[in-house]
Every structure is written in C-alpha cells, then in structure tokens.
Amino acid sequence: NAGVTQTPKFQVLKTGQSMTLQCAQDMNHEYMSWYRQDPGMGLRLIHYSVGAGITDQGEVPNGYNVSRSTTEDFPLRLLSAAPSQTSVYFCASRYGGSGNTIYFGEGSWLTVV
Amino acid sequence: AQTVTQSQPEMSVQEAETVTLSCTYDTSENNYYLFWYKQPPSRQMILVIRQEAYKQQNATENRFSVNFQKAAKSFSLKISDSQLGDTAMYFCAFRTPTTQGAQKLVFGQGTRLTINP
Numbered sequence: 001n002a003g004v005t006q007t008p009k010f011q012v013l014k015t016g017q018s019m020t021l022q023c024a025q026d027m028n029h030e031y032m033s034w035y036r037q038d039p040g041m042g043l044r045l046i047h048y049s050v051g052a053g054i055t056d057q058g059e060v061p062n063g064y065n066v067s068r069s070t071t072e073d074f075p076l077r078l079l080s081a082a083p084s085q086t087s088v089y090f091c092a093s094r095y096g097g098s099g100n101t102i103y104f105g106e107g108s109w110l111t112v113v
Numbered sequence: 114a115q116t117v118t119q120s121q122p123e124m125s126v127q128e129a130e131t132v133t134l135s136c137t138y139d140t141s142e143n144n145y146y147l148f149w150y151k152q153p154p155s156r157q158m159i160l161v162i163r164q165e166a167y168k169q170q171n172a173t174e175n176r177f178s179v180n181f182q183k184a185a186k187s188f189s190l191k192i193s194d195s196q197l198g199d200t201a202m203y204f205c206a207f208r209t210p211t212t213q214g215a216q217k218l219v220f221g222q223g224t225r226l227t228i229n230p
Contacts, residue, residue, distance in 0.1 A: 042220020104158035
C-alpha cells in the first residue's frame with residue numbers, strides 16, 4: 001500500500017512549456033484533489049474529483065486542466081507554464097463520506113523560469 | 114468567507130516543554146471538521162489530529178491534544194513533552210461537507226515551531 005504517489009518530485013520548466021504532474025493512489029479512494037502551496041502559505045485547492053469521470057474547479061483553477069479516467073489516477077496538466085505557477089503541488093485523496101480524512105502525497109516541486 | 118488565522122508565525126521551546134499553538138477560524142456553517150497538519154522540512158503534509166465540530170470532547174492523540182471552543186471559533190493545539198522531531202511548520206485547517214465536494218481544506222498561514230535541545 002503506497003498511499004498517494006506523485007511524480008515527478010522536482011521539475012524545472014521554461015515559460016510557455018506544458019507538462020503533466022502525475023498522481024496515483026492505491027487506496028480505492030473516490031475523492032482526489034490537487035493543491036498548490038506558495039512560499040509562506042497554506043495549501044489552496046486547484047481542482048478536485050469526486051469519482052472517475054467527474055471533475056470540478058477549486059479555488060485557483062486557472063492555467064490547469066485535470067481528468068479522471070480511472071479511480072486510481074488524477075493527473076494535473078499545466079497548459080502553458082508561467083512563473084506564477086512556481087510552487088509545490090500536492091495531490092490528495094480520501095474515501096467518500098464528508099468526514100473522512102484527506103491524505104496527501106509527498107509533493108512535487110515545480111519551478112518555471 | 115471561510116478563513117483560518119494562525120496568529121503566531123514562529124514559536125520556539127525547549128525539548129520536553131509543553132507548547133500551545135493558536136488557531137481561530139470563521140465560518141457560518143454549523144457542521145465542519147478541523148485539522149492540524151504538520152509539515153517537516155521534507156514538505157510532506159502529515160495529519161496530526163482532527164476534530165469534528167459536533168463533538169464536544171476535545172480530541173487527543175498521544176502527546177497532542179486540542180482545545181476546541183466552538184462558540185469562540187478557536188482550535189488550539191497543545192504538544193506535551195515536546196521532542197526534537199516535532200520541529201516543523203504546523204497548519205490549522207478546516208473543511209465543511211458542503212464546500213467544493215467537501216474537498217476544500219481552508220488553511221491558516223502556518224506556525225513554524227522549533228524544538229531546541
């Protein structure tokens with residue numbers, strides 16, 4: 001049971017490039033989400049999914065796309081990277097039931113130059 | 114708007130001492146969940162303790178306990194017998210069952226806690 005796995009751990013992009021951050025969980029969690037953490041701040045919700053085939057926007061969705069074709073995977077796509085997207089990205093998941101705890105992956109450090 | 118405020122940007126205590134981290138929040142919801150997460154230098158987000166708003170009894174997890182005051186919208190974390198491994202950034206967070214699929218955790222700004230030997 002690996003929990004929530006994110007790849008890559010570190011990435012440097014040039015402005016305008018696109019890339020995908022991968023997230024996989026092996027806990028059969030229905031709910032998955034992506035957060036970003038900027039320096040000196042808590043995490044903010046980018047996008048989330050309540051099940052395969054269902055996604056929705058969070059607090060800061062601009063510049064990002066997501067899809068959920070399987071229960072296990074929830075990739076985050078940066079369409080055209082900008083320096084403002086330099087951040088640490090966290091994938092998270094939980095079981096259904098609104099009170100269940102959200103578990104986080106180890107984070108992906110992204111720098112856009 | 115739902116907000117979380119941590120008024121102590123940094124704290125420092127000696128090993129084995131007790132330390133309390135403060136957190137206040139604002140929400141118009143009556144049903145919600147409160148959390149303390151620990152983030153060590155590795156940046157991993159680790160759940161320390163959680164509290165359901167409908168429970169009057171304060172949550173405890175070994176050396177960690179909370180003082181939940183619902184009317185005051187206060188949720189402080191007490192760490193007893195502090196250890197060097199407790200050194201980390203601590204985030205207070207809450208979420209409601211109705212906000213963005215119950216996925217949106219609202220975080221405070223964090224308190225950087227240092228345990229000195």
